[in-house]
Amino acid sequence: MNMTVTSTHRIGHRIVIGFRYHFFYNTVEMVASEEPLGSLEHVVLLAVMRLRTKAYGVTVRQEIARVTGRDLAIGAVYTTLSRLESKGFVKSRAGEPTMERGGRAKRYFDVTADGRQALRHTRDVFQKMSAGLRGLRGT
Amino acid sequence: MMRDRLVRGLLLLCSQLAVRGDREPLVGDLLEEHAVRMRKVGTAQAFIWILRQVCMSAPALVRARLASVAWPSTLGVALLAWLAIAVVETLVNRATSAWLLVDDAYNPAAMFLTMPLVVAIAGIASRVRRHAAFALALLMLLAVASMTVSAHEVMPMWFRIAYFVVGPAASWMGAQLQARLWPRS
Numbered sequence: 001m002n003m004t005v006t007s008t009h010r011i012g013h014r015i016v017i018g019f020r021y022h023f024f025y026n027t028v029e030m031v032a033s034e035e036p037l038g039s040l041e042h043v044v045l046l047a048v049m050r051l052r053t054k055a056y057g058v059t060v061r062q063e064i065a066r067v068t069g070r071d072l073a074i075g076a077v078y079t080t081l082s083r084l085e086s087k088g089f090v091k092s093r094a095g096e097p098t099m100e101r102g103g104r105a106k107r108y109f110d111v112t113a114d115g116r117q118a119l120r121h122t123r124d125v126f127q128k129m130s131a132g133l134r135g136l137r138g139t
Numbered sequence: 140m141m142r143d144r145l146v147r148g149l150l151l152l153c154s155q156l157a158v159r160g161d162r163e164p165l166v167g168d169l170l171e172e173h174a175v176r177m178r179k180v181g182t183a184q185a186f187i188w189i190l191r192q193v194c195m196s197a198p199a200l201v202r203a204r205l206a207s208v209a210w211p212s213t214l215g216v217a218l219l220a221w222l223a224i225a226v227v228e229t230l231v232n233r234a235t236s237a238w239l240l241v242d243d244a245y246n247p248a249a250m251f252l253t254m255p256l257v258v259a260i261a262g263i264a265s266r267v268r269r270h271a272a273f274a275l276a277l278l279m280l281l282a283v284a285s286m287t288v289s290a291h292e293v294m295p296m297w298f299r300i301a302y303f304v305v306g307p308a309a310s311w312m313g314a315q316l317q318a319r320l321w322p323r324s
Contacts, residue, residue, distance in 0.1 A: 056168070057165065058168045058172050074169060076196065076199040078165050078200075079199045079203040082161060100171050102166070102170050104163045104164065104170070105164065105167065
């Protein structure tokens with residue numbers, strides 16, 4: 001009897017702990033994907049998405065310069081890409097080393113499903129915030 | 140020729156500032172774009188471009204590097220190493236006073252004998268925490284600077300200069316020794 005009560009108690013305890021973990025990780029996941037992107041993160045993530053399979057340091061920097069006219073430092077691009085990777089918004093893979101690069105391999109980046117979700121979320125936030133603002137109408 | 144060396148120096152600086160995983164692709168990207176610019180706008184303009192890139196990149200790279208270090212434990216290891224160095228220094232000072240019959244607090248022999256021990260301690264500290272030797276060098280510089288400012292007794296100039304150089308240099312050598320003897324995978 002006593003054993004049954006103890007084991008029932010243990011099972012109940014495990015369910016409670018399991019529920020807490022489930023709730024905690026779901027909350028963390030939700031916060032990670034719904035956290036608004038910083039302006040540089042937003043621009044870099046969009047550049048990676050535009051470049052599809054050809055996104056690496058040089059092309060990301062050049063794409064941002066071409067589209068926005070903003071001449072970013074390569075260090076800023078890399079630190080932003082690393083931050084996005086640690087948040088799970090991009091994933092990287094090693095590319096081919098070339099003579100021009102002194103035999104050093106490229107590091108290509110791809111946007112993940114979480115990254116696309118974060119971009120959608122950020123776009124929605126900006127659309128909602130700017131909706132109906134008279135000063136922003138027209139060119 | 141001189142410009143090539145400067146470019147190599149700038150690339151080395153950039154790779155040292157970057158976190159380990161970013162070094163190879165970052166330097167490769169700089170080299171690739173530099174080569175393209177050399178063909179398009181000439182060597183001088185390409186050099187100015189790479190100089191500007193390294194200067195503009197430095198703050199972001201340093202910030203990322205500092206953020207990637209677990210500072211409390213690194214600082215703890217550096218403090219322990221510093222304590223070990225203080226003990227070693229006292230013992231060596233006493234030993235040299237007894238053996239060489241020198242009764243001078245500013246003893247070059249003691250400094251000479253202490254240096255390899257500082258290198259060894261910094262190497263061990265660097266083995267425990269990768270950036271501990273760097274933190275140790277900073278601690279030493281701060282300690283010597285505060286001692287120089289606050290000390291009432293007159294220290295010989297060679298002693299002051301040597302202490303500014305020897306401690307941090309020994310710490311750096313320790314980190315290099317560690318990296319060569321037990322490279323991390």
